[in-house]
Amino acid sequence: MPLLPTAARLVALAVLLLVAAIAAPEAAARDSIRVGMIPDAGSTQVSVEEKAPLRDYLAKAMGQSVELIIPTNYNATVEALGNETLDFAYLGGLTYIKAHQLYGVVPIVQRDADREFHALFIVRSGLPIQSLQDLKGRTFAFGDINSTSGHLMPFEALRRAGIDADKDLKYRYTGSHPATAKAVETGAIDAGAIDESVYQAMQKDGKLDGAKVRVFFTTPPFVDYVWVGRMQVDAAVRAKFGEAFLALQPGRDDRILAILRGNKFVRATDDEYDTLRRVATDLKLF
Amino acid sequence: MLLIQNLTVRYRRKATATLREVSISVGAGERVAIIGPSGSGKTTLFRAISGFVPTETGRIMVAGADILQARGGQLRTLRRGIGVIAQQHDLIERMRVYHNVMAGALGRWSTTRALRFLFWPLCGELDEARVALERVGIAEKLRARTGELSGGQQQRVAIARALVQQPVIMLADEPVASLDPDLSQHILSLLCQLAGEARIALLCSLHQHDLAERYFDRILHLQGGVLSDYAGPAVQFATAS
Amino acid sequence: MLAGFFPPDLSLSYLAALTVPLMQTISMAAGGMLIACLIGLPLAMFVGAQVRGARLAYGLLSGLRAIPDLTLAILCVVVVGIGPAAGMLALAIFYAAMIGKVFADLFLAADWRPIEALRSVGATRLMVAFYGLLPMTLTNLVSMGCYSFECAVRAAVIVGAVGGGGLGAELVGTINAFDYGRATTLIILLVIVVSALDSLSWLLRRHPRAVLLLIPLGLAALWANWPETLALRHAATTIGGMFPPALPLPALQALPRLLLETAFIAGAGTLLAAVLAVPLGLLAARNLVPAPVAMATRMLLEVLRAVPEVIWGLVLVTLVGVGPIAGVVALGLHSVGVLGKLYAEACENVRRAPVQALEATGARRLAVACYAILPLASAPVAIHTLFRLEWNLRAASVVGMIGAGGIGQALYNAQQLFFYDQMMAYVLITWAIVLLADALSDWTRRRLGWATVIA
Numbered sequence: 001m002p003l004l005p006t007a008a009r010l011v012a013l014a015v016l017l018l019v020a021a022i023a024a025p026e027a028a029a030r031d032s033i034r035v036g037m038i039p040d041a042g043s044t045q046v047s048v049e050e051k052a053p054l055r056d057y058l059a060k061a062m063g064q065s066v067e068l069i070i071p072t073n074y075n076a077t078v079e080a081l082g083n084e085t086l087d088f089a090y091l092g093g094l095t096y097i098k099a100h101q102l103y104g105v106v107p108i109v110q111r112d113a114d115r116e117f118h119a120l121f122i123v124r125s126g127l128p129i130q131s132l133q134d135l136k137g138r139t140f141a142f143g144d145i146n147s148t149s150g151h152l153m154p155f156e157a158l159r160r161a162g163i164d165a166d167k168d169l170k171y172r173y174t175g176s177h178p179a180t181a182k183a184v185e186t187g188a189i190d191a192g193a194i195d196e197s198v199y200q201a202m203q204k205d206g207k208l209d210g211a212k213v214r215v216f217f218t219t220p221p222f223v224d225y226v227w228v229g230r231m232q233v234d235a236a237v238r239a240k241f242g243e244a245f246l247a248l249q250p251g252r253d254d255r256i257l258a259i260l261r262g263n264k265f266v267r268a269t270d271d272e273y274d275t276l277r278r279v280a281t282d283l284k285l286f
Numbered sequence: 287m288l289l290i291q292n293l294t295v296r297y298r299r300k301a302t303a304t305l306r307e308v309s310i311s312v313g314a315g316e317r318v319a320i321i322g323p324s325g326s327g328k329t330t331l332f333r334a335i336s337g338f339v340p341t342e343t344g345r346i347m348v349a350g351a352d353i354l355q356a357r358g359g360q361l362r363t364l365r366r367g368i369g370v371i372a373q374q375h376d377l378i379e380r381m382r383v384y385h386n387v388m389a390g391a392l393g394r395w396s397t398t399r400a401l402r403f404l405f406w407p408l409c410g411e412l413d414e415a416r417v418a419l420e421r422v423g424i425a426e427k428l429r430a431r432t433g434e435l436s437g438g439q440q441q442r443v444a445i446a447r448a449l450v451q452q453p454v455i456m457l458a459d460e461p462v463a464s465l466d467p468d469l470s471q472h473i474l475s476l477l478c479q480l481a482g483e484a485r486i487a488l489l490c491s492l493h494q495h496d497l498a499e500r501y502f503d504r505i506l507h508l509q510g511g512v513l514s515d516y517a518g519p520a521v522q523f524a525t526a527s
Numbered sequence: 528m529l530a531g532f533f534p535p536d537l538s539l540s541y542l543a544a545l546t547v548p549l550m551q552t553i554s555m556a557a558g559g560m561l562i563a564c565l566i567g568l569p570l571a572m573f574v575g576a577q578v579r580g581a582r583l584a585y586g587l588l589s590g591l592r593a594i595p596d597l598t599l600a601i602l603c604v605v606v607v608g609i610g611p612a613a614g615m616l617a618l619a620i621f622y623a624a625m626i627g628k629v630f631a632d633l634f635l636a637a638d639w640r641p642i643e644a645l646r647s648v649g650a651t652r653l654m655v656a657f658y659g660l661l662p663m664t665l666t667n668l669v670s671m672g673c674y675s676f677e678c679a680v681r682a683a684v685i686v687g688a689v690g691g692g693g694l695g696a697e698l699v700g701t702i703n704a705f706d707y708g709r710a711t712t713l714i715i716l717l718v719i720v721v722s723a724l725d726s727l728s729w730l731l732r733r734h735p736r737a738v739l740l741l742i743p744l745g746l747a748a749l750w751a752n753w754p755e756t757l758a759l760r761h762a763a764t765t766i767g768g769m770f771p772p773a774l775p776l777p778a779l780q781a782l783p784r785l786l787l788e789t790a791f792i793a794g795a796g797t798l799l800a801a802v803l804a805v806p807l808g809l810l811a812a813r814n815l816v817p818a819p820v821a822m823a824t825r826m827l828l829e830v831l832r833a834v835p836e837v838i839w840g841l842v843l844v845t846l847v848g849v850g851p852i853a854g855v856v857a858l859g860l861h862s863v864g865v866l867g868k869l870y871a872e873a874c875e876n877v878r879r880a881p882v883q884a885l886e887a888t889g890a891r892r893l894a895v896a897c898y899a900i901l902p903l904a905s906a907p908v909a910i911h912t913l914f915r916l917e918w919n920l921r922a923a924s925v926v927g928m929i930g931a932g933g934i935g936q937a938l939y940n941a942q943q944l945f946f947y948d949q950m951m952a953y954v955l956i957t958w959a960i961v962l963l964a965d966a967l968s969d970w971t972r973r974r975l976g977w978a979t980v981i982a
Contacts, residue, residue: 044700044709046544071609072699075943076690083761085608098945145943172849172930175703182705188845285944336647366649376644380662389658393649400654444644451648 032065033058033237036077036089038144044070054259061244062237073175074146081105087233088241093117093148093224093276097286100270105228107270108242111262113197115272117224119149119157120199121217122184123191132161132217140171141180141192148224148276150177154193156279157219178202185212195224197261222279223272242267287487288312288335288455293344295330295511303342304330306511314454315485317478319498321516322508328491331508332459335489336368337361349454366393369448369486371458371477377440377447379433384415386432386443390450418446422476438469445477449484456481458490462497470494474501529846535711545697545716552693553720554748555611555686556679559618561745563679564672566619567626574627575634575660576652585631591624593961597837597925598954600686601942606762612754614691618679625678629671633664669735673728677721681835684717685925688837702841710842714834721833765947772952778937786960789933792851793923796858797916803863808870814882815874815896825868832864840926854931858919869911870904877903910972917968924957934960 035058037051051068059066069086071077074095080086082103091099099105123129129138135158143150151173158165165171172189174180177198183189185208199215202208227245229238245265248257257263280286288311295305305327312318322328333339335346337353346353353364369390370376377386385404388411392400403411412428419425422442427435432443441461448456458477462470474490478501481488491508492498498505498516505516570588574581600617607613637660645655661668687695694713701709731737774782810816811824840857847853874896882899890898927935938953 044697044704044706046541046709047700047704049544069609070700072688072690072696073943075945076604076609078945079605079765080609082765083606083608085610102945145940175699179703179705186705333643336643338643338647362649362651364649365647368647370644370647372640372644376640378641378659378662380665381658385658389645389650390648392645392651392654392658395654397651397653400650401657404657447648 032067033062033088034067034069034086036069036071036080036086038070038074038077038090038092038095051259053255057253057256058241058244061247062240074144078102081228081230084230084232086230088227088229090225090227092146093222093226093273094152094280094285095146095148096226096228097273097277097280098146099228100273104231106231106238107226107228107268108238109245109265110224110226110268111197111260112264112266113262114225114268115223115266116221117149118196118221119153119219120194120196120215121154121157121191121219122181122194122199122213123216124184124187125212125214127190129191130216132158132163135163135191136168138169138190140165140169141174141183141189142171143173143177143180143192143194144175145173147177147195148222149195149219150180150193152276152280152283152285153219153222155283157217159283178207181208181213185209191216201258201261223276226268287314287316287349288489289345289347290335291345291347293331293334293346294342295327295334295339296342302511304511305334308344308508308511308513310489310506310513312455312487312489314487315482317481317488317501317503318490319502319505320489320491320508320513321493321495321498321505322491323493326508327511328508329459332370332457332489332491335455335457336365336370362393366451367454369451369453369456371441371444371448371456371461373460373463377432377443379431381432383419383427383430383432383435383443384412387415387418387446387450390418390447393451414450415446418449419443421449421480422446438465438473441465441473442476445473445480449480452484453486455487455489458488460491460493462492462494470497471500478502531705531707532711532842534708535715536706536708537712541709541712545694545713548687548693548697549716549720551611551752552683552687552695553680554751555614555618555691555693556676556683557741557745558615558748558752559683560622560676560679561742561749562615562619563622563626563675566623568630570623570627571630571634572656572660574631575637576656577635578652585628588624588627588631589965590958590962591620592628593921593965594621594954594958595921595925595961596621596682597685597689597928598938598957600689600691601939601950602954603686604690605765605942605947607754609690609692610754611692611752614683614686614693614695615748615752616754617686617691618682621682622675622679626672626675629675630664630668633667633671634660637663665735666732669738670728670732672738673724673731677724677728680720680724681717681833685835685837688841688929698838699841702845705845707845714838714842717838718830718833722829725829769947769951771948772955773948774952775949778949781937782934782956785932785934785937786956788851789923789927789935789960790920792854792858792926792931792933793916793919795855796923797862797912797919799855799859800862800866800915801912803859804866804870807863807867808874809896811867811871812874812900813871815892815900821871825871828864828867828871830864831860832868834861834864836861836922836926837929840929840931844930849930849932851932854923854926854933857926857931858922861922862915862919866911866915870908873904873907873911874900876907909975913968913971917964920964921961924961 048068048070055066055068071080074092077086077089077091078095078099081089081099096105096107121132129135142154145151155165163169174183177195180192180194181199181202184192203210229241248265250257250263277286290308290310293305293308294303296303308331310318320328330339334341335353337356341354348364349367351364353361356364384407388403416425416428419428422445424439424442427439432440435443461477462473465473474497477490478488490502507514507516570584574585596617599621600614603613603617607616641663642655642659645659650658683691683693684695684698687693688699690696694717698710698713701713807824807828811821811828813821836857839860840853843853843857847856877900881903882895885895885899923933924935924938927933928939930936934953934957938950938957941949941953
C-alpha cells in the first residue's frame with residue numbers, strides 16, 4: 001500500500017505548488033516607486049500619459065523610476081496603500097483621514113491653497129437658483145462619495161443651510177469633479193458641488209464653457225488635498241519625495257505645476273485635519 | 287468459480303422483487319446461457335454480480351469471496367476478475383480502439399501508468415492490445431477511432447477488452463442483441479471458444495433459444511425474477527466447483 | 528446626448544494606447560480561466576465520480592457561484608490591491624465555481640453504462656474519470672469552456688471597472704471624463720473581441736485538442752498578472768474588519784425598499800428583454816426567414832449580447848440619469864441579445880415533422896410559426912426565460928453598484944466608505960437572495976417537469 005492515497009498526494013502537490021508560486025515573486029524586490037493619484041479626470045491610459053512630465057520630474061528627483069497609477073476610485077487608492085501596491089499617493093482630506101486611521105499613512109506636502117480650500121456650488125446658467133435653499137427639489141450632483149470638496153464639505157454646508165440632502169434633493173454621485181462639471185454644463189443635472197481648483201483649471205483649459213455654468217455659493221474654507229507616503233517607506237525616501245515638491249518654482253516648473261493645479265507647496269501635518277475629522281464623524285462618513 | 291445463493295433484489299419503489307431467490311453455480315471453463323424475455327431481470331442479475339446493485343438477501347461468491355461484502359480496494363480486486371460484455375454502448379466512442387481494449391487492464395495498473403498510457407502508449411502495451419484484437423479478428427483496427435467501427439466490430443472490441451482483463455468469470459449481457467444472425471453466430475462461437483481455451487466461467491444472457499442450444503453447456507431460464515431449468519438438453523444443477 | 532457617442536475616436540494614437548488595457552483584460556480572463564480550470568475540473572470530477580463528500584462539494588460550488596463576480600472583484604481589490612492581479616483572482620474564484628458546477632452537471636448527466644463497464648474492470652475512480660468521464664464529455668466540456676471564456680472576458684471588463692484595470696477601467700474613465708467618442712470606441716472593441724472569441728470557440732469545438740494551445744497563453748497571463756505581493760496580513764485584517772457583519776438601524780429600515788428596487792430591476796429588465804426577444808428571435812431563426820434577414824438580426828443580437836449589463840448601465844446612467852430605469856434598460860438590452868439568440872435556436876431545433884406537415888397544407892410562414900414552431904419551442908423558451916430571470920437578479924445587484932440603485936448601490940457605497948462590516952452584511956443578503964432564487968427556479972422547473980438546460 002502506498003503511504004497516502006492518490007487524491008491526498010495530488011492535493012499535497014497542489015498545495016506545494018501554490019505555496020511556491022506565492023513565495024517566489026514576494027522574494028523579488030520591486031525597484032520602482034509607485035505613486036497613486038485620485039481619479040479626478042478619469043483613470044485612463046491617456047490621462048496617465050498627460051501626466052508624464054510629473055512622472056519624469058519625480059523620477060529625476062528621486063533617482064529611481066516612478067510609476068504613476070490612477071485607480072478607478074478613492075477607495076481603491078487607499079486600499080492600494082494598505083496592501084502596499086502604492087508607496088505614495090495624492091489623497092483628498094476625507095480619504096486622508098481614513099487612510100491615516102486605517103494604515104497610518106504619513107502626510108508629506110500639500111499646495112498652500114489646500115490649507116484654505118473651498119468647494120463651489122455650481123448651477124447651469126439660466127436656472128433661478130441663487131442660494132442653497134433654492135436647491136430644494138432639484139437634481140444635484142456630488143462627486144465621489146469619498147471626496148472632501150465634492151461631497152463631505154458641500155453636504156455640511158447644505159446641512160448648515162437647513163437642507164437635508166436625503167429628503168430635499170434628488171442627488172447622485174458622479175464619481176469625479178470633472179464629471180460633476182460636465183453633468184451641470186450639459187444640463188443632465190441642475191446643480192452640483194465641485195472642487196475649486198478643478199473648476200478653475202477646467203475653465204482655463206477650455207474644457208468647460210464658462211457661459212453655461214455659474215457659481216452661486218462658496219463654502220467656508222477647509223483643509224483638503226495632501227500627498228502622503230506609506231508608513232513603511234523609508235523616512236529618507238519620504239523626505240526626498242517631499243523636497244521634490246517643495247522645490248517646484250513658478251516660471252521654471254510651470255508644466256508640472258499645471259498638472260498639479262498649484263503654485264507653491266508647503267509641508268503638511270496631521271493635526272490640520274482635526275476639524276475635518278469632526279465634520280466627517282458628525283455626518284457619519286467617518 | 288461463480289456461486290450465487292438465494293439472491294433477492296428489490297428496487298426501492300417496486301413492490302415485487304426484481305430477482306427472487308436466485309441460485310446459480312458456474313465452474314471454470316463452463317459455459318452457461320440464461321434465456322428469458324426482456325424485463326425478466328437478466329441485466330439486474332449481471333449488475334448484481336459486479337456489485338452495482340444493492341441486494342436484499344443472498345451471497346455472490348466470486349473465486350471464493352463474497353462480492354456483496356467487499357468494499358473499496360477489495361471490491362476492485364474482485365471486479366478485476368469479472369469480465370463484462372454488454373449489449374453495446376459501454377465503449378468510449380471518442381477514444382481509440384487500443385485505449386478501449388487496454389481499459390481492461392486498468393484494474394491491475396497503477397494510476398500513473400493509466401494516465402501515462404492515455405498520452406504515451408508503449409510498444410509492449412500496444413502489442414498486448416494487438417494480440418487481444420487478433421484473437422477477436424480485428425487486429426487492423428488497433429488505432430481506429432472506436433466510434434467509427436461497425437456494431438459487430440465494437441462488440442469484438444468489448445470482447446478484446448474483457449480478454450485483456452484476464453478474468454476468471456465472464457458475464458455477457460445480450461452480447462448479440464443488436465447484431466444480424468450471421469454475425470451473432472460468429473461472435474457467440476468466438477466467445478465460447480475463448481472461454482473454453484482460457485478456462486473462464488462464462489455466463490451469457492440471450493433471447494434466442496437456438497443459439498443457446500448450439501453453443502452452451504447448460505441453459506437456465508429466467509422469468510419474472512425466478513430462475514428455473516430450461517426444458518431441453520439441460521443438465522441438473524451442478525454442485526459448486 | 529446620444530449624439531455625443533458619435534463619431535467614435537478611431538485615431539491611430541488612441542487605438543495604439545488601447546493595446547495595453549486590451550491585453551490586460553484578455554490576460555486577466557485567460558489567467559483567471561486557467562486557474563479556474565485547474566481548480567474547477569478536479570472538483571467537477573470529484574463530484575462526477577459521486578464519492579463521499581461529492582454532495583457537499585456540489586453545494587459549495589453552487590454557493591460560490593451565486594456571489595456576483597463584481598462583488599468578488601471588490602473583495603479582491605481590497606485584498607490584493609488594484610490592478611489586473613485582483614481582477615484575475617476574482618475571475619479565478621468565480622469561474623472555478625462556475626466551471627466546477629457546469630462540468631459536474633455534464634459528468635452527472637453522462638451515460639452511466641461505459642462508466643459502469645470501466646468500474647467493473649476494477650478501475651479506480653481517477654482512472655474512470657480519465658478513461659470515461661473526460662473523453663465522453665469532451666465536446667461538451669470544450670464548448671461550455673469556450674462559452675465560459677467568452678463570459679470571462681466580459682466579466683474581466685466588468686471587474687476592471689472597479690479596480691482591475693484594463694478596458695473596464697478605461698471605459699469608466701472615459702465616461703467619467705465625458706469622453707463619449709472614446710467610450711464608443713471601447714464598446715466597438717469589446718464587440719469585436721467577443722465575436723472573435725465566438726469564432727475561436729467554433730474552431731475549438733471542431734478540434735478540441737487545440738484547447739491545449741490555450742494553456743501557454745494562460746500561463747503567460749498568469750506570469751504577467753501574478754500579484755507581486757500578497758499582503759496577507761493586510762488581507763487578514765481587512766477581512767477581519769468585515770466580521771461580524773452589521774447594519775445600523777436606518778440601513779435596516781431602508782433594506783426592504785432596496786430589495787424591492789433590485790427585484791424590480793431584475794423583473795422589469797427580464798420582461799422587457801422577453802417581449803423584445805420574441806420578434807427578434809423569430810427574425811433570427813434561419814428556418815423561418817430568408818437568410819440575409821436572419822444574419823442581420825443575429826448580428827444585432829450579437830452586438831447587444833457582447834456588451835455586458837454593467838457597461839450598458841454605465842452608458843445609460845449618462846443618458847437617462849441615475850436610477851432604476853437605467854438598470855432596467857441595461858439588463859433588458861443585454862438580455863435581449865442573449866434571449867433572442869436562444870429563442871432563435873429553440874425555433875431552429877424544433878422537430879421537423881409537425882412543421883413539414885403544416886407546410887404541406889400550404890400554410891403561410893407566419894401561420895407555420897404560430898401553429899407549429901412557437902408551440903413546439905415554448906418549453907425551451909420558458910426555461911431560458913426563467914434562467915434569465917434568475918441570472919438578472921444577480922445582475923441587478925451588480926448594475927446597482929454603478930448607480931442603478933437597489934441593494935447593489937448600498938453595497939457599493941458601504942464599500943467605498945470603508946464600512947466593511949456593512950458591506951459584508953449587504954454581500955450576505957445579496958447572496959442569500961440569489962441562492963433563494965436559484966432554489967425557487969429549480970423547484971419551478973422540477974414542478975413543471977422541465978429538464979435542466981445548462982446556461
